[in-house]
Amino acid sequence: MKTLFEIAKSGLHGAERSMSVTSNNIINADTPGYSRQRVEKSPNGMQMDNYHVGLGVNIDDVSRLRDGMNDQLLNKKQQDMGYLQKKADVYEKLESSLVSDYGDNLDSQVGGLFDNFSDLASNPQDVSVRNNLISETQQFTSKLRETSRNVDQNSDLVKNFAGKTLDSINSMLSDINELNSSIKQAQAKGNPDFASLDKRVAKMSELSELVEFESQETSTGAVEIQIDGHSVVDENRAYNITSEVDDTNKKYRLRLENGHVIAPEGGQIGAEIEMYEEGIPDIKERLDKIASAIVSEVNNIHSNGYGLEDSIQRNFFDPSGTTAESISINKDLVENSKFIAASDTDGEAGNGEIASQVAELRSQKVIGNTTQNQSLTDFTIGTISEPGIQLDAANNRIDARDSEIQMLKTQQEEEAGVNIDEELSQMIKYQNAYQGAAKVMSSAQQMYDTLISIVR
DSSP: OHHHHHHHHHHHHHHHHHHHHHHHHHHTTTSTTOOOEEEEEEEEEEEOSSSEEEEEEEEEEEEEOOOHHHHHHHHHHHHHHHHHHHHHHHHHHHHHHHOOTTSOOHHHHHHHHHHHHHHHHHOTTOHHHHHHHHHHHHHHHHHHHHHHHHHHHHHHHHHHHHHHHHHHHHHHHHHHHHHHHHHHHHHHTTOOOHHHHHHHHHHHHHHHHHOOOEEEEOTTSOEEEEETTEEEEOSSOBOOEEEEEETTTTEEEEEETTSOEEOOOSHHHHHHHHIIIIIHHHHHHHHHHHHHHHHHHHHHHHTTOBOSSOSOOOOSBOTTOOSTTTOOBOHHHHHOGGGSOOBSSTTOTTOOHHHHHHHGGGGSEEEEOSSOEEEHHHHHHHHHHHHHHHHHHHHHHHHHHHHHHHHHHHHHHHHHSOOHHHHHHHHHHHHHHHHHHHHHHHHHHHHHHHHHHHHO
16 A cells, blocks of 8 residues: 555655656747756665565656757857858958949059059150049059048958957856856755756857867866866966057067967857958058059159259159158159159159159069069959958858758757657646546545555
């Protein structure tokens, strides 16, 4: 008789607990990041002399249905996605800075400079042609300076973005550390804090978009996080990260409060640091190279020629301005366009040989590197096209990563997500089990009462 009561009691308790957990699943079906739960049971009994007596079921645990390996894989993919999306964002801004919708891009300005020297070669004595050359050159130098300043503004913008991203990272690390404390305390009491576990998963998912990291769970339930091999969250605390910026040399360093320098390669901040230190300076260097080559090559030819009014040989550009930011035309020529050298012989006003030689620079390979030089026009086209090329490459990789992320999210949803129809079906099953256990309890009570009445 006692056995029957034990079976009924465990059945009632098991069904009641299962209904409570299932009800909680249904209530949180639309809660972001919630992982469904299940009651884990095992048969209970005792061994008699020659037979086994069943005593119902034991409630062993309430399990949280979530694939931890899937979460780790998803975080890795999101780290790469955050990195690619930020690079794409920066390159899109750079492309807008270098390419105009009005057709007055830097390559057309370079081509226009040589077109005007070609006109001067044909009409070396025409003052209107000379004045037009001065005007067009001023527009070209202004465009180059403006482009250089726009690139610098993008650099400052990325630096500011990195600072905000770092603030978010520190905040999330602190939040994860607090969740670790709650999770450890609950686990030590034998009552897992599933809500905090779900919140920690969500925080780590957010963190993965910002920075590349490695993580592992300890025996106490806490999660330890490392960035670039250095611990930023351990069993007991989170370590604050600060930035050290060298604007002159374009260096952006992250340093832990214990002094270690970390260099994350993935996530948004990895992309921001890379673009600040390498991507944007490369564009700026190419612009400076264009300015330096044009100043050097044009001056080398122009300084050997003669204008219309005197025998003084002059530079066309100010030789002290050899960067995109500082390039400018010789002020003497701006004040008097007759000083522009078109002739290679003093006193021959109709000689346009010098102007012709400058115009021929258009097709000469005078810029590039030691292994492969290009014409000034081709190099300029390559420079303003580079952000667009990198943007297309990043977008292609983003599409691939997005497909992988969606696949992993779908797999996790199948494991951890709540299906209302399934949960309602489970609820009906547990209700029936509860009613069945109650009937067994009632029948056992009746049997017990009957036996007592017979004895009396």
